[in-house]
Amino acid sequence: MKATAHPSTANWVGSALSFITKWGTVLTIFILVAFFSILMPSFLSASNLVTILRSISIVTVIAIGVTMSLTVNGFDLSVGSVATLADSLVISMFVWYGLGSVFSIVIALAGCLVVALLNAFLIVKLRIPDLLATLSMMFIIEGVAMTYTGGGSISEGMPRLDGTPTFGKLEPVFRLIGQSPTIIIIMLVVVAVVHVFLNYTKHGRYLYVVGGNLEAARLSGIPVDRYRTLAYVLATLFAAFGGVMLGSRIGSAQINAGAGYLMPSVAAAYIGFSVGGARRANAIGTFVGAVLVGVLENGLVMMSVPYYAMNIVKGAVLALALAATYFRKR
Amino acid sequence: MASQHRLDMQGISIEFPGVKALTDVDFTLESGTIHALIGANGAGKSTLMKILAGAYDTHTGQVLLDGQPVEIRSPRASKQLGIEIVYQEVDTALIPYLSIAENIMLDVLVNNMGGRQWVNWPELHRSARKVLERIGVRLDTRVLVQELTLAQKQMVLIARALAGDARFLILDEPTAPLSNTETEELFRLMRDLAHNHGVGVVFISHRLPELFEVCELITVMRDGRRVAHHGIADVSKKQIIELMLGHRFDETYPKRQVELGDTLLETRGLTAADGAVTDVNLTVRAGEIVGIAGLVGAGKTELCKTLFGAIEIKSGEIWLKGRPLRITSPHSAVTQGLALVPEERRKEGVLVDEPVYVNLSAASLSKYCGPFDMINQRAEREAARKAIKDLGVKTPSENQVLAYLSGGNQQKVAVGKWLISKAEVYIFDEPTKGVDVGAKQEIFELIGALAKQGKGILYASCEFAEILGITDRAYVMYDHTIAKELETAQTTEEELLFFSTGGK
Numbered sequence: 067m068k069a070t071a072h073p074s075t076a077n078w079v080g081s082a083l084s085f086i087t088k089w090g091t092v093l094t095i096f097i098l099v100a101f102f103s104i105l106m107p108s109f110l111s112a113s114n115l116v117t118i119l120r121s122i123s124i125v126t127v128i129a130i131g132v133t134m135s136l137t138v139n140g141f142d143l144s145v146g147s148v149a150t151l152a153d154s155l156v157i158s159m160f161v162w163y164g165l166g167s168v169f170s171i172v173i174a175l176a177g178c179l180v181v182a183l184l185n186a187f188l189i190v191k192l193r194i195p196d197l198l199a200t201l202s203m204m205f206i207i208e209g210v211a212m213t214y215t216g217g218g219s220i221s222e223g224m225p226r227l228d229g230t231p232t233f234g235k236l237e238p239v240f241r242l243i244g245q246s247p248t249i250i251i252i253m254l255v256v257v258a259v260v261h262v263f264l265n266y267t268k269h270g271r272y273l274y275v276v277g278g279n280l281e282a283a284r285l286s287g288i289p290v291d292r293y294r295t296l297a298y299v300l301a302t303l304f305a306a307f308g309g310v311m312l313g314s315r316i317g318s319a320q321i322n323a324g325a326g327y328l329m330p331s332v333a334a335a336y337i338g339f340s341v342g343g344a345r346r347a348n349a350i351g352t353f354v355g356a357v358l359v360g361v362l363e364n365g366l367v368m369m370s371v372p373y374y375a376m377n378i379v380k381g382a383v384l385a386l387a388l389a390a391t392y393f394r395k396r
Numbered sequence: 397m398a399s400q401h402r403l404d405m406q407g408i409s410i411e412f413p414g415v416k417a418l419t420d421v422d423f424t425l426e427s428g429t430i431h432a433l434i435g436a437n438g439a440g441k442s443t444l445m446k447i448l449a450g451a452y453d454t455h456t457g458q459v460l461l462d463g464q465p466v467e468i469r470s471p472r473a474s475k476q477l478g479i480e481i482v483y484q485e486v487d488t489a490l491i492p493y494l495s496i497a498e499n500i501m502l503d504v505l506v507n508n509m510g511g512r513q514w515v516n517w518p519e520l521h522r523s524a525r526k527v528l529e530r531i532g533v534r535l536d537t538r539v540l541v542q543e544l545t546l547a548q549k550q551m552v553l554i555a556r557a558l559a560g561d562a563r564f565l566i567l568d569e570p571t572a573p574l575s576n577t578e579t580e581e582l583f584r585l586m587r588d589l590a591h592n593h594g595v596g597v598v599f600i601s602h603r604l605p606e607l608f609e610v611c612e613l614i615t616v617m618r619d620g621r622r623v624a625h626h627g628i629a630d631v632s633k634k635q636i637i638e639l640m641l642g643h644r645f646d647e648t649y650p651k652r653q654v655e656l657g658d659t660l661l662e663t664r665g666l667t668a669a670d671g672a673v674t675d676v677n678l679t680v681r682a683g684e685i686v687g688i689a690g691l692v693g694a695g696k697t698e699l700c701k702t703l704f705g706a707i708e709i710k711s712g713e714i715w716l717k718g719r720p721l722r723i724t725s726p727h728s729a730v731t732q733g734l735a736l737v738p739e740e741r742r743k744e745g746v747l748v749d750e751p752v753y754v755n756l757s758a759a760s761l762s763k764y765c766g767p768f769d770m771i772n773q774r775a776e777r778e779a780a781r782k783a784i785k786d787l788g789v790k791t792p793s794e795n796q797v798l799a800y801l802s803g804g805n806q807q808k809v810a811v812g813k814w815l816i817s818k819a820e821v822y823i824f825d826e827p828t829k830g831v832d833v834g835a836k837q838e839i840f841e842l843i844g845a846l847a848k849q850g851k852g853i854l855y856a857s858c859e860f861a862e863i864l865g866i867t868d869r870a871y872v873m874y875d876h877t878i879a880k881e882l883e884t885a886q887t888t889e890e891e892l893l894f895f896s897t898g899g900k
Contacts, residue, residue: 268761268769274750275758281744285706286759286813287730345749 088343090390091351095358102365109368120246122360123253124149124308124315128324129331129338129352130260131304135196136335136347137264138297139277143200144185145305145331147207149324152178152309154211157220157236157319164234171240174313175306181207182302186295196298212321221318236317244315252311253353256304261349273297274346329380330359337387359383401427401462401563403479403596408447408457417443418455418620425564425596430586432607432628433600435617436640436893437692437858441600444617445566449481450474475503480557481566486549492542497524499541500555527555530593531585547578554585558595565589566598571606572693583610602691604633604897618642637893641860649840649865656868657682658717660852661821663703666712672698674877676712680821680852685843687863687870687884688856691896695876696856697739700825703854704736705729716820730759735819737810739826739856745810746798753780753794755809760817783812788838804835811842821852828862840866860892874898 086093103110128145135142152174159170181203188199216227225231242248264270276283276293284290309324316323337358338344338351359380366379405423409416418440425431435441447455453469460466461477468474474481483489490499497520498505504523505515524537533551535544541552550570557565567586571579587610589595599611607614608628616624616639624631624639661680666673673695680686690696701707703714705723714721716733723729726736738744746755757764757776764776780794787808791801798806807827814822824843828836843866847853857863863870864884872880872895880895 266770266773268765268771271754271761271771275747275754278747278749279743282747283758284726285704285736285738285744287727287817288758289725289727 084343087340087390089341091337091341091354091358091387095354095361098358098361098365102361102368106365106368109365114364114368116246116250118357118360118364119250119253121364122356123249124311125327125330125334125359126253126353126356127256127311128305128308128327129334129356130256130349131301131308132331132335133260133338133347133349133352134273134297134304135301137270137273137277138294139280140189140196140294140297141200142185142298142301142305143197143328144181144203144207145301145308146324146326146328147204147211147322148178148181148302148305149309149312149327150322151181151207151211151214151324152306153313153316153323154215154220154319156310156313157317158215159234160236160240161220161222161224161232161234162226167237167240171310174310175303178302178306178309179299181306182299183295185302186298189298190291190294208322208325215319215321217321219318219320236314240314241317242314243311244313244317249311249315256307257349257353260304264349269293269296277346329377329384330356330363333359333380333384333387336384339387340390355387399427399594401478401594401596402460403448403564404460404463405444405448406458406460408444408455408459410443410447410452410455416620418447420457421617421620421622422625423615423622425598427563427594427596428590429613430590430597430599430611432611432614433598433617434602434604434607434614434636434640438619439617439640440620441617442568443620445481445568445598445600448474448479448564448566450479472507475560478561478563479566480560480562480564482550482553482557482568482570484569484572486546486553489553490541490549493540495538495540496528496535496544496552497521497537499552500524500527500537500559502556503560523559524555527559531555531558532588533585545578547574547581550574550582551585558589562595564596564598566600568600569602569693570599571601571603579606586610602693602897604636604899606898608633616640633894633897633899634890637890637897641889641893649862654683654847656684657850660684660717661854662715664713664715666699666702666714667710668698668702669708669710671876672707673702676702676878678871678878678881680854682850682852683847684869685847685853685855685867687867688854688873689858689860689863689870689892689896690856690873691858694858694873694896696858696873697825698876699873700736700738700823700854700856703729703823704734706736730817730819733820734823735759735814735817735821736823737807737814737825737827739829741803741807741810741830746806748799748806749797751795751797752784752789752791752801752809753777755798756780756783756794756812756816759813763816779816783816787812787815787842802832802835804831804838807831807835807839808842811839815842815846819851821854822846823854823856825856826858827855828857828859860889860896863892864889872896 108114128149131145132142155174155177156170159165159173185200185203188194189196218227222235272288272293275288276290280290312323313319334355335347335352337355338348339346341351341354344351362379362383363376366376403425408418408421410418421444423444433441446452450468450471450473458465459468466477501520501524521537528535531554535548541549570582574582586597590597601607611628614626614628615622616636618640658681659679660682663676663678666676676699688696688699698707702709705725705728714723721732742748753776764772766772777794784791784794789805789808791805798809827839843853855867867884870882870884871878872882872892874896
């Protein structure tokens with residue numbers, strides 16, 4: 067209350083507050099890094115930093131998918147199961163059908179494109195609220211992936227469930243995708259391309275305009291349905307690409323392998339809202355959000371926090387990020 | 397039941413930030429009468445009735461019930477005195493997924509449950525049926541409200557008002573969305589309530605013929621004051637119109653001399669889905685400003701949106717420069733040369749959280765795009781700065797977020813968006829709403845400049861002075877269609893109001 071009596075103090079407090087809301091996430095990362103490296107000097111080693119970047123690569127790419135749906139003020143809950151489906155498809159192409167890398171990846175992405183169009187159809191044409199449409203899609207896709215693999219995992223040399231032996235091998239080129247530094251480079255390229263797309267092209271601008279005020283966008287002559295469809299299609303495609311990266315990383319298809327990526331991706335995308343005062347979903351912010359989640363997870367693992375307690379921390383970080391986004395909006 | 401009551405409002409005044417909405421208004425309502433309340437838009441009718449319904453607590457003056465002073469500062473206090481109001485927007489007052497019975501008995505369920513925790517369903521339906529019977533409406537109380545027609549919903553709202561033994565009933569423009577037979581039904585009900593049940597009814601409507609059909613008394617308001625109070629038999633329609641208009645201060649309108657060119661826009665039998673507009677035939681010539689006059693609810697906004705593809709077209713044709721247009725969405729309307737500045741600026745016209753330059757380029761972004769649809773940001777900002785200067789938008793820079801601009805400046809941006817896009821026909825829907833006098837003047841000049849460039853202008857407004865001031869020709873809308881075409885130079889506000897209120 068006293069601050070109002072001293073305008074200079076009020077200004078100072080105000081600008082400090084706005085600095086914190088803009089750069090709080092980045093600040094938090096630095097504080098966490100300092101904290102962990104004081105406790106464990108090895109935290110700051112080059113190899114550990116690379117480990118962190120590698121560990122967030124898949125999260126970041128899937129989170130970019132979530133970001134896409136957020137630009138039109140939507141939400142895609144099905145990204146985790148899409149990643150699972152892409153993983154199953156791509157590995158099965160190698161192991162079951164002995165296809166090459168290019169074909170396998172293209173077929174996996176094409177399969178997920180069908181999902182993307184279905185999502186868009188449910189949300190844009192049938193007007194089901196996005197959260198509910200993608201929630202039901204999440205279960206459908208999970209079921210489809212599991213039915214396709216016969217309820218089991220797929221890996222090299224493992225016979226199919228009906229006993230048919232398999233001979234396909236994962237190509238070394240494909241395995242390269244999941245290794246550092248390739249996987250890190252892929253992540254950075256995805257972030258950069260999406261950043262340019264959202265901020266410097268007409269289509270990115272339209273996505274934000276549609277998300278900001280659907281009716282005003284429509285009455286400005288923007289084909290809003292087309293852009294909402296585009297957002298959901300891109301969301302699914304990035305999630306699918308994350309799933310391909312996941313397949314390459316673990317070299318197999320596992321049941322619900324992508325499910326665990328949903329939460330950190332959503333957290334990363336929402337944390338990204340406030341980064342640099344963007345006040346909207348954006349690629350760089352999402353990357354920073356993923357770094358925050360990654361640093362936290364890596365540090366806690368090194369401190370030997372049991373894996374089963376990790377979700378408490380991750381959930382708390384998401385709640386905090388959402389609080390920062392929505393509290394200021396009022 | 398039919399005991400006589402008398403409600404007096406004396407010297408009622410109320411101010412809202414920056415506006416004196418009511419000044420020293422008297423109003424009397426007696427049991428068993430139907431009392432018309434009329435005035436132009438913004439005259440203060442709804443405000444006065446809202447005070448009676450307890451929606452405000454900052455008014456001065458006093459209210460007397462049967463000569464005893466009463467305090468009405470909350471909706472609850474109003475209900476306890478037996479005053480019930482049925483607002484124009486029926487959908488906001490009903491809960492669509494509950495049954496008719498639950499909606500009718502809502503006040504009882506909310507306020508009169510006391511310590512009871514359980515709902516007595518048979519009793520609830522019995523009470524609701526009794527109310528419906530009393531007003532002679534046959535509806536199954538188990539039906540969900542979302543399945544009802546607009547007229548039926550209104551009946552349910554009236555039934556709810558009567559469930560609490562209303563002594564006074566206020567109906568705020570109840571007939572606007574109703575068909576003729578539905579209106580007749582409502583009138584039958586109003587008469588029954590007033591004459592057989594002793595309810596005092598206030599009837600707000602813009603439709604003069606209706607007032608003469610059912611009302612006994614009439615109160616006319618203008619600019620927040622009561623200007624007349626008569627028995628309806630003692631006045632003529634013409635007198636009422638004169639009372640509503642009074643003498644307004646004259647605004648100055650820019651004088652223009654423009655050669656009119658060929659016909660630009662033409663509609664033939666344009667009819668929208670759900671009867672939003674029916675059978676509209678109009679033409680706009682190059683360089684011509686054509687007014688669409690009409691009161692709130694006449695269908696002006698709907699006509700604008702139908703032309704622009706925002707409301708689905710059911711039948712009829714739209715021609716531009718002698719070619720038929722196929723308009724299926726606002727997107728297709730824009731690509732074929734139409735532009736709309738919508739009425740609800742903040743909701744439909746501008747992006748309040750985006751900077752000025754994003755707003756200005758929203759309808760024409762393709763013009764600034766290079767290879768790969770990359771935006772040429774320099775050209776975009778250049779054009780924004782030019783538009784800001786041309787339009788006289790008061791903003792520190794093109795990067796200012798629109799929310800920080802005044803209403804008038806936001807409106808200039810909403811108009812400016814279309815100036816950049818180069819359309820053939822510009823449709824303005826109440827462009828001066830919520831805009832200060834200075835900005836109004838500038839918007840008129842902008843519109844005049846567009847006409848000078850040979851564009852066609854459609855200008856929809858319920859401010860008849862504006863229609864007279866800036867248009868060359870005007871269509872008057874009534875009941876979702878065009879009731880009359882008038883040459884602006886040879887008409888008057890009285891004539892516009894006459895046709896707007898259903899005169900023939």
